[in-house]
Amino acid sequence: MSDGREGSACRRREALDTKLPIDIAMQSLGGAHGLDVHWLGLKSALCKADAVVLPKGIDHLHFILRVDGIFGTFGGDGVDRVRVSRARRFVQVDICVPTARWMNRSNGEIADFICGELSRSVEKIVASVRRVDRAFDGAGLAMALNKAGSAYRAEMVKVK
Secondary structure, three states: OOOOOOOOOOEEEOOOOOOOOEEEEEEEOOOOHHHHHHHHHHHHHHHOOOOOOOOOOOOEEEEEEEEOEOOEOOOOOEEEEEEEEOOOOEEEEEEEEOHHHHOOOOHHHHHHHHHHHHHHHHHHHHHHHHHOOOOOOOHHHHHHHHHHHHHHHHHHHHOO
């Protein structure tokens, strides 16, 4: 699918489901076909996650994997940006995956990186949603993400 840039080598996995409280999409700058299995595995784990506690005024939490490739880089490494849209009632977390983090790496190593960034994102989410919900501490969210991350990682280790 197009990301709005004519002639762009950017490949986007538009799969955000606004019916789910938490979801993930992937955007790649070429060559990261091997990460499709990670995107699908994490999406499946997040869909099966326990009830997620979100801040008041927020209905959805969206993770975007921004994967560097042969056509360019997003310029980050790990959790790069957390955006809160009060009008549209969502939080978006961008996780940049540089080429060095996925090329010539095992599925377990890639999963470890992504799970680590999911865990690190909670602190940034809590800081970003203070305007919306001052009482949100992120403990329930952290538990749900850690559980989903563990299930995802266990599946990725099995994939050859």
